[in-house]
Amino acid sequence: MSGAFRIAGKGRLTPAKTVRFSFDGKTYTALEGDTLASALLANGIHLVGRSYKYHRPRGFLTAGSEEPNALFDIARDSARRQPNVRGPVQEVFDGMKAGSQNRWPSLSFDVGAVNDFLSPFLIAGFYYKTFMWPRAAWHKLYEPAIRRAAGLGEAPKEEDPDHYACRYIHCDVLVVGAGLAGLTAALSAARTGKDVILCDEKPEPGGALQYESETTIDGQPGYQWAIDTLNVLESMPNVRYLPRTTAFGYYNHNFLGLAERLTDHLPSAKADGPRERLWQVRAEKVVLATGAIERPMVFPANDRPGIMLASAARLYLNHYGVAVGERVGVYCAHDSAYEAAFDLKRAGVKVVAIVDSRAEPGPGLAEMAKALDIKLLTHHTVTGTRGRLRVRSMRVKAKDGGRTRDYAIDALITSAGWTPSVHLFSQSRGKLVFDAEHERFVPGTHVQNAVSVGACNGTDAIAALVAEAAAEGGGFAEIAAENQFAWTGGMLGEDETAASHAKAFIDYQHDVCAKDIRQAVHEGMASIEHIKRFTTNGMASDQGKLSNMHGLAIAAEVLDRPIPEVGLTTFRQPFTPVSFGTLVGHSRDELFDPARKTPMYDWAERQGAAFEDVGNWKRAWYFPRAGETKEDAVNRECRTARQAAGVFDASTLGKIEVVGPDAEAFMNLMYSNAWSTLKPGKCRYGLMLREDGYVYDDGVVGRLADDRFHVTTTTGGAPRVLNLMEDYLQTEFPHLNVWLTSTTEQWAVIAVQGPKAREIVAPFVEGVDIANEAFPHMSLAECMVCGVPARLFRVSFTGELGFEINVPADYGAAVWETIFERAQGLGGCAYGTETMHVLRAEKGYIVVGQDTDGTVTPYDLGMGWAVSKKKADFVGIRGLKRPDLVAGGRKQLVGLTVKNNPRLVLEEGAQIVADANAAKPVPMLGHVTSAYWSENLQSGIAMAVVKDGHQLKGTTLYVPMPGRSIAVEVVDPIFYDKEGARIHG
Structure with a gap:
């Protein structure tokens, strides 16, 4: 087995398929299919990073893309390295080198942790208050220090050796999420003959079914049903399945951006082809089946390594066969934590106690805990934890008083309920509504042709979820859920007294605590958008997937207002970080700004033409002969x-x-x-x-x-x-x-x-x-x-x-x-x-963009003849009648010739003044737009826009130049063949 915490007989990976990888220079063994998170946990490693501000020790909190703590530097080889990769998402491959970030000199001893002791001074709003004074110190002291401290991982300086792909595609139905709801909707739509795309950010289907151990569908385990259903879908010619593909952006007209990871899970030797692919999808209908995200409990010192979500512990056990500890504590305000505790207990893991902040759990859970010999403490709270680099104990106290008691543990799993993943729905400009009973926002009005199904829609019971997904998919799926497990919402799980002054974290990456939210309100912040910016809650790379609801609820409590009145933060693209390479695709090097060449380009090149860039075009600039300048x-x-x-x-x-x-x-x-x-x-x-x-x-x-x-x-x-x-x-x-x-x-x-x-x-x-x-x-x-x-x-x-x-x-x-x-x-x-x-220019013909600058009208150019007097309407007709466009004093196109020195060529852009000796500041009348030497006229010529220029013809103006002022005469802009006889030859 690969690791002391791998449990024989558990999980869905093949024990015989092993890979070798390293973390911070030490080599470990994992199973093929492991994520970096499950592989390290299998080896008993919980400490994997440091927080952004306080540099506190951090471990794995989740088992999905919402992970805020476990960010790694991943190297495939000497030339391929990527920082800030989420451990629960990154699959382990043979030869992978993973490194921890944001620490020095080592992960276990980080001098930056001094910030944790200075935390009373690094309170919410610290940046705004401290760096305001003295102003002169900003560029010399504050900015350099902030820039050195900013960021988590270090961006690579080497050129990216990988290449990326891009595809445009249309479909009848795009289903985002391959869990129970997504698979049901995709199957239902596909059976009606619709062209279906099904995408999911994980390498395998199933969603929450991956960590389920008891749910059965059509008489078989839920996860196996997901695999079988996917096999059916992949056999259908009208279905395209995209695993490892994140729908990161939902834009207008049912246009979505998908980022597909193609070779990030492979060693260099096998990574043949693009690293990632950007899919730009236009769908007639979008089905959002993005599930729900479990909420952590908020209590003092809730961020130590070894403390994680109950759903994460359950996934690591049932899918990867990894126990998150030997002595596990449970703290919850929701029934789903019990299922994780029961699974761990049945696998032989010691479950020290289930601490439930509620008066009683759901039906039958207390009896099951008793049958499994698990201590149950209802109406209790965890008031703190201990352990320097990993949690070692939890302190528990009854809500109605009494003594506190410490329990020795090496892992603590928590659950405060579930938050529907409404990010894509919100990006589509859909309107959320608040479900007060379960303290959560759910999709309300859809603006585009889209539906939300399953847990992301607040649909909790499996039977209802299946029926909803089948109906919205456009057909009927014969699926019967035999186990009625439900994802219901729950309390926020914060103990007011205990968390008021201690570090009870809600934003783990930015070190935002419950007390910071309270402080923001006390300092006058009433809108959640202001609170967010004052505290930086939800502004980290995870974009508040775990912290937004907690921050909102705490603010509402302090403001004594309903949660919807406090507001809701904006969910922006991307859903999870997308690499620049994926967005750029082939648009790099010579393809970054592709050169456009005319059919005559090769001929001109053979003639020795010099070229200039005009937009993207390569245009022949001039054709020099031997010895010619x-x-x-x-x-x-x-x-x-x-x-x-x-x-x-x-x-x-x-x-x-x-x-x-x-x-x-x-x-x-x-x-x-x-x-x-x-x-x-x-x-x-x-x-x-x-x-x-x-x-x-x-x-x-x-x-x-x-x-x-x-x-x-x-x-x-x-x-x-x-x-x-x-x-x-x-x-x-x-x-x-x-x-x-x-x-x-x-x-x-x-x-x-x-x-x-x-x-x-x-x-x-x-x-x-x-x-x-x-x-x-x-x-x-x-x-x-x-x-x-x-x-x-x-x-x-x-x-x-x-x-x-x-x-x-x-x-x-x-x-x-x-x-x-x-x-x-x-x-x-x-x-x-x-x-x-x-x-x-000799003929006075204008070039739009050179002789015009976006502020000239046809009349300014002397081209009133090009404006119809008979048409009742055209674009710009009302603009031309604006008072400032018909008033005097406008700049008008004229010609200029140099007096006393006709061979002199003016500089384009040079300013024009009326008096060469005027006191500063000198009023500017206009500027030179075009200036050339005319071989045919044997003189310099110029065109310019000059204030009231049409009335100044024949007068002398001046063009100031370094050390001198050039006298010029205002003339008609037509210098050659004024009568126009030659054009009619």
């Missing part, structure tokens, strides 16, 4: 584009297909322009506003048919524009029959700009006459280009004659090379984004 290359590209032609990769432009009978009406509502007058085969510049009237995005829109628009957006704006459109379509304009489809990556776009653009393109175009008269500026046609189906736009972002060829992305590179070869033969060149910016 960036400035040389850009100047050459600018000259060539104006004199002959330039070929530009515009594939990154956002492209959205707007289709449907109401497409025109939708476009009229989304854009400030009018679209009813735009005929198929024509294009129009579109301006999109926010509701407040400010410019949001822009782009050329082509109308392909009465019910179809090809919408382009800025490169960086594609996702947010589509999101905005979808938002309005679903929430504001749901009556419109319109479909939106992102086509950004479906079309490769080749822009050919310059005097020779038509000559370059014409030989490859079939099906449309592109002569100037037949195909004027802002025309659109579906045709063939280079034998490939294409959409041909006659548009320009340079002010030159221009065509934009849209072809399916798979043909983009081939068409590009064909077009470029001809362009090069006619004296043209490829140009990059830097040249594109210079050319557009």
Whole structure:
């Protein structure tokens, strides 16, 4: 056997399957299937950690994910280490190295335990009161000390060598919890043909049935029924079972996050594949069968190693075959503790006494205790315990007085009742109601398509639980519960007098005692949310699963108010901690921010292009030739584009297909322009506003048919524009029959700009006459280009004659090379984004996000022509009428030229003032938005937003620079070809 406390013949593990592991450097033997908790307990080890604030010795309190004390550093090998792993959840594997945390120099002798002696000074609210004064000491003294003391485990500094997976999935029914209620609901739903997902955080099904010893279902032991039922479910093609999978978050529209542990229970040699998987599930219906969490008793010194929940002791015995001690005491206010005591006694463990704070237990329990020769002390309390590193005795006293008596023990199990696990229900925004009879909150109104069944719903008797789960699963399950064991609520189990001044812990991880809650109330805290923050109760990694109800009840008692009036703390995601790796998945290293590449990227790379990041896109910045600097290359590209032609990769432009009978009406509502007058085969510049009237995005829109628009957006704006459109379509304009489809990556776009653009393109175009008269500026046609189906736009972002060829992305590179070869033969060149910016600035074309900053309107930009005067409504129409948007003094777009030194290029972002010699602070009139050297104009040019700029043209302003002030003239933002003749060539 693996350990002195392993009981032969008990448990469900196979004695022949052993594994070796170490704890704090010492090697132990466990059985395959053990958790770290059961393995250490089998070896008689109860001391496993230290508390956060007082560094008090702590042992195992629970046998589940609600564990607040037993947090370990787990190492699989030298490169794989994870801190703060809960011992009752972590399965033991061969070669595992476990270490205790939050102690120095050793677990048994921790110098931090001096805090326990200083506890009178480290009272609730200590942080808020002490660190307020002197203020200057915060950064020098307090903050460094707090940061050194903060935390429990130490985060690894090495790169994580594991990888993680992610799946998206839909289902008809998602059942959370594979206990009796969950299995029943899943079986019931599956039999109706529904697509079912069943998940549970444990490696095996059964839930509470795992620690049951007597409950029988359909004539067989409850745990065996769970295994058989799971086998039936797994044989059904419409069922997916996910063990070791925690539902950690319940979000809107029945969307849940599940974290599946795939290899955490395996040694490195067998851990082939992802370590964990994130499931993102959208379910038509959610069945919550998350069970209930046992409450500990609140009494002085209730935190010593060896003191644990009765349900935990029962699970360790019946499932793992491990006795939690040789002489076990029981302290309770609930019947379920008796079942644990009876099981221990029948297994040969000495049960010293059952101390029940109630006047009498449930029916038949006193008689059974007597039959098993267990001393029963009703209407008694435990007033304290002794033992330095493990509990050695309990002090018992009758509630009606009398002498106290000490009982020698090496373990003490407690139960104050059960709290329904309503965390996911609360996360779903469901409304809880208070069950006064059992002093617990239970699910009330469900906001989403979900139901709660079983113990998490406050359903206690097994027969009722089975019937409820079967009905909510959507079908009928022929299950008969032969043993009517019930999980009823209970008293909080706190003795007022004994716990008023002693350390009676309710939050074990943060060392919050009952007296801290009372102090918070005495200092003026009346809301449980304020009490929580003042005491830090429920703010540890277990999120108050054991402490919230105790804290709430004590506060209500001191306030002399009903518990519901005191309030309820918020249950937030995640239900239990989730590793960063699981959330991040593959989004790391080169996939952290994946680079998007156009079909022409490889060609540009072969040409030696320099690239810049624009959003996630890799865009050719400029194409340097041998010996050229960036400035040389850009100047050459600018000259060539104006004199002959330039070929530009515009594939990154956002492209959205707007289709449907109401497409025109939708476009009229989304854009400030009018679209009813735009005929198929024509294009129009579109301006999109926010509701407040400010410019949001822009782009050329082509109308392909009465019910179809090809919408382009800025490169960086594609996702947010589509999101905005979808938002309005679903929430504001749901009556419109319109479909939106992102086509950004479906079309490769080749822009050919310059005097020779038509000559370059014409030989490859079939099906449309592109002569100037037949195909004027802002025309659109579906045709063939280079034998490939294409959409041909006659548009320009340079002010030159221009065509934009849209072809399916798979043909983009081939068409590009064909077009470029001809362009090069006619004296043209490829140009990059830097040249594109210079050319557009010469024409005064804006870039949303550069020449706009979220606070400019179309009128500020001199683009009032893009705002329809006839439309009754569009997004932003009311915002444009706000007094501050029509008042004087607004910043407006203008051009700037440098006086006295035309070769000087201003700095983008530079401030603009009216008087170079004004006294400080100098009033700022605006700033430079775009500034470039124009090779074609042989001067620096700039665009800026300036207060009342439209009225200042011809005046001189100043741009302060270090050591000097530059005089600039306010001009029209169109610097090149003001008449626009070249674009119509």
